[in-house]
Amino acid sequence: MTTILVLALDGMMDSCLAITLDTIRAAQSIQSRGGKGRSVRLLVAGHRKTVRGSGGMRLDVDMTFAEVMAGAVRPEWIVIPGLGLTSEEDIAARFAQKDALAAIELVKQAPHGTQLGAACSAVFLLAQAGLLAGRHATMTWWLAAVFRTRFPDVRLDETRMLVRDGPCLTAGSAYAQLDLTLALVADTMGTSVAHLCSRYLLIDQRPSQARYMVQSHTQHIDPTVVAAERWIDANLSNPISITQLAAALAVSPKTLSRRIDAAMGVSPVKFIQRRRLLHASHLIETTNKSIEAIAAEVGYQDATALRKLVKREFGMTPAALRG
Structure with a gap:
């Protein structure tokens, strides 16, 4: 039997926990009707016997975390749903x-071979x-700069x-919990069950967070990166060289490269x-301009x-993006 253990922390996003539990249970139902595959047990652990989500869900x-660490269960997967943190201060506290x-x-004491999501x-x-x-990882794009500052040794790509x-599987913003859970289902119950589950639940395929990033969101630590964004945005229709951008910001190309890499990882x-x-x-989704016109407008x-x-x-x- 394969055991999936979900860690429920107080103040977690109710939706993230519900998505995880409902998707796995749906997959279990699909698998049981097929009568094939290794059985999967779903368990939830908390610091105390009762936990509360950020929206009031109880x-x-x-079992408790202490019981898990005492050996009450040996899970093949440990999953941590989104915690609903919104700022550097929230994270530290x-x-x-x-x-x-x-x-x-x-999770530090998890047995060798345990998968972590x-x-x-x-x-x-x-x-x-x-x-x-x-390791390579992803997470919610709008906390990526804070993450890089705290953990510069992680190879983060928040566009994914x-x-x-x-053993680590990471997912992007809150509703990427669906993507993570489907990957877990594929690993434990097979790709055919994961595919059927996604169809029954009408889960779309979203390979990148990039299209969801807000253009004006400038939660970067380095003001040089914020200034670079603004200058690039004001000059999109023109060719832009690194030397030209660095000169506009009054820094050397080497300094510019180092600061962009530190803040954005690219x-x-x-x-x-x-x-x-x-x-x-943004133009494809919100205007009727031709792709040729948009291409010229953005350089x-x-x-x-x-x-x-x-x-x-x-x-x-682009046609599918425009819908």
């Missing part, structure tokens, strides 16, 4: 609380436990919905391309190049 758990400290200790701000918990050091590296070239694509996707002379980039980065064509 849940009586199957949350991980000083007893239940978070106990959860961190629990976390979505949204719960990815901070895996990083706080030291389990993401040197789902990243697996070794090269300046990729950073500029991302700004172009974010504006392009691509060739509309074909824009189409290819949209397909590669967002996982869909």
Whole structure:
């Protein structure tokens, strides 16, 4: 039997926990009707016997964190739903609380071979436990700068919905909990069950967070990066070189590269391309302008190049993006 253990912390996002439990239960139902595959047991653990979500949901758990660490269960998967953290201050305070400290200790002591999954701000918990050091990961895009400051040794790419590296599976913003749970279902019950589950629950495919990033969101630590965004956005229709951008910001190209990499985890070239694509996707979704006109407006002379980039980065064509 395969055991999936969900760690429920006080103040977690009710929706993230519900998504996890409902999706796994739906998959269990699909699997049982098929009569094939290894049985899967779903358990929920909390610091105390009863936990409360951020929206007031109350849940009586199957066991406590202390019981898990005492060997009451040996799970193949441990999953941490999104915690609903919204700022650097929230994060620092949350991980000083007893239940978070106990959860961190629990995942640190997980037996070798245990798979670990976390979505949204719960990815901070895996990083706080030291389990993401040197690994690739993703998380909610609008806390990415805070994450990089706290954990510079994690190879973060916040544009991705789902990243697996070794035993760790991380997911993007809150509703990427669906993507994480479906990946868990595929791992424990098979891809056919995961596919049927996604169809029954009408779960769409979202390979990237990039198209959901808000253009004006500038929650970066480094003001040079904020200034770079503004200058790029004001000059999108023109060719932009790294030397030109650095000169406009009164820094050297080397300094600019270092600051962009520290804040965003990408090269300046990729950073500029991302700004172009974010504006392009916004225009595609909110205007009737042709792809040729949009390409010119965001600095691509060739509309074909824009189409290819949209397909590669967002996982869909401009026509599908426009809906």
